[in-house]
Amino acid sequence: MNVVITKKELDKIDLCLEKMVSTSLAHSVLLIARSGQLIANHGDTLDIDVSALSALTAANFGATAEIAKLLGEEEFTLLFHKGRTENVYFSAIGEHVIMVTLFDDKTSLGLVRLRINQVNEELSQIISTIFGKEQAEVRHP
Amino acid sequence: MPFINFSKDEIQCKIVYYGAGFCGKTTNLQYIFGNTRDEIRGKMVSIDTKGDRTLFFDFLSLNLGKIRGFDIRVQLYTVPGQVHYDATRKLVLKGVDGVVFVADSLKVQRKKNIESLINLAKNLAEKGISIRTIPLVIQYNKRDLDGTDSEILPLELLEKDLNSMLKVPSFPGSALKGKGVYETLREISKLVVKDVSRKILLDKQLR
Numbered sequence: 001m002n003v004v005i006t007k008k009e010l011d012k013i014d015l016c017l018e019k020m021v022s023t024s025l026a027h028s029v030l031l032i033a034r035s036g037q038l039i040a041n042h043g044d045t046l047d048i049d050v051s052a053l054s055a056l057t058a059a060n061f062g063a064t065a066e067i068a069k070l071l072g073e074e075e076f077t078l079l080f081h082k083g084r085t086e087n088v089y090f091s092a093i094g095e096h097v098i099m100v101t102l103f104d105d106k107t108s109l110g111l112v113r114l115r116i117n118q119v120n121e122e123l124s125q126i127i128s129t130i131f132g133k134e135q136a137e138v139r140h141p
Numbered sequence: 142m143p144f145i146n147f148s149k150d151e152i153q154c155k156i157v158y159y160g161a162g163f164c165g166k167t168t169n170l171q172y173i174f175g176n177t178r179d180e181i182r183g184k185m186v187s188i189d190t191k192g193d194r195t196l197f198f199d200f201l202s203l204n205l206g207k208i209r210g211f212d213i214r215v216q217l218y219t220v221p222g223q224v225h226y227d228a229t230r231k232l233v234l235k236g237v238d239g240v241v242f243v244a245d246s247l248k249v250q251r252k253k254n255i256e257s258l259i260n261l262a263k264n265l266a267e268k269g270i271s272i273r274t275i276p277l278v279i280q281y282n283k284r285d286l287d288g289t290d291s292e293i294l295p296l297e298l299l300e301k302d303l304n305s306m307l308k309v310p311s312f313p314g315s316a317l318k319g320k321g322v323y324e325t326l327r328e329i330s331k332l333v334v335k336d337v338s339r340k341i342l343l344d345k346q347l348r
Binding site: 002003006007011033034037038051052055056058059063066 | 188
C-alpha cells in the first residue's frame with residue numbers, strides 16, 4: 001500500500017494552498033497525512049521543523065479523536081490552539097488528510113475559517129483521487 | 142504507507158521502534174539523534190511523563206540521501222511500551238512501513254518481550270498488515286550487561302523465543318553505548334527502501 005502523488009496533483013494542491021494563504025492572510029498552510037507525513041506546504045515555514053510539526057499534528061488529531069469517542073462523537077473535525085502571537089488551526093480534509101493553518105494577529109479566526117471552507121471541497125476532491133489510487137492498488141495488487 | 146512524491150522525487154517512510162517498557166526504544170533514537178550530523182536530521186520530539194517514560198511517542202526525521210534518484214526521508218517513531226498504552230501504540234502504527242522490535246536481554250523481561258511481540262502482531266493485523274511480510278528487524282538490547290551482576294538471556298534463547306518463526310535480521314546491541322544501533326537502522330532502512338522500490342516498480346507497471 002503506497003501513496004503516489006504525481007506532479008499534476010501536487011500542482012493542483014499547491015494552487016489551493018497558495019490561494020488559501022493569499023486570501024486568508026495566514027502566514028503558512030500545510031497539508032499533512034493522518035499517518036504524520038507532510039504532503040505539501042505553502043507560505044513562510046523556514047523556521048519551523050515541518051516534519052516534527054506533521055508528526056505532532058497527526059498525533060494531536062489521533063488523541064482528540066479518542067476523546068471524541070469517549071464523548072460519543074466519531075471525531076472532532078477541527079481544532080484550534082491560540083497562543084500569545086501565533087495561532088494554529090487544524091481541519092480535517094476528508095478522512096486521510098489534515099490541513100494546518102498558521103496565522104498571527106494580521107488576520108482573524110473568522111476569515112481563516114471562511115477561506116478553509118472555500119478550499120475544502122476542491123482539496124477533498126484532489127485528495128480522494130490520490131488516496132483512491134491507493135485503494136485501487138489494494139484491490140488489484 | 143510510504144509517500145512517493147514524483148514531483149519532488151522524494152519518498153517518505155515511517156519506521157516504528159516497538160518493544161516492552163524500558164527495553165531501550167527511546168535510547169536508540171537518542172543515540173541516533175546525538176550522533177548524526179545536523180544537516181541530515183530534524184528535531185527530536187518526545188512526549189513523555191516526568192518519570193521519563195514515553196507517554197505517546199518519540200519522533201526523529203532523517204534524510205538518508207538519494208537512492209535511484211529519489212530523496213529518501215525516514216521518520217523514526219517509538220511507542221510507549223507499557224501494557225496499558227495499547228491505544229497509543231495503535232495510533233503510532235498508523236501508516237507504518239517498517240518495524241524495529243527492540244528486545245530486552247534481561248532475564249526478568251523474557252515474558253514481556255514475547256508479550257510485546259504478540260501485541261505487535263495483533264496490532265499490525267488489525268491494520269491489515271502481516272508481521273511476516275512487513276520489513277522487520279529485531280535488536281537484542283542491553284548486551285553490555287553481559288558479565289555484570291544482572292542476569293541476561295543468551296542470544297540463542299532470545300532468537301528461539303522471538304525469531305524462530307519470523308527469521309528476520311537480528312542484531313545484538315547496546316543502545317546506551319551505541320553498539321548495534323546504526324546496524325539496526327541501516328538494515329531496517331534497507332529493507333523498507335527495497336520494499337518501497339518494489340512498490341514503485343509495481344506502480345509504474347500499473348500506469
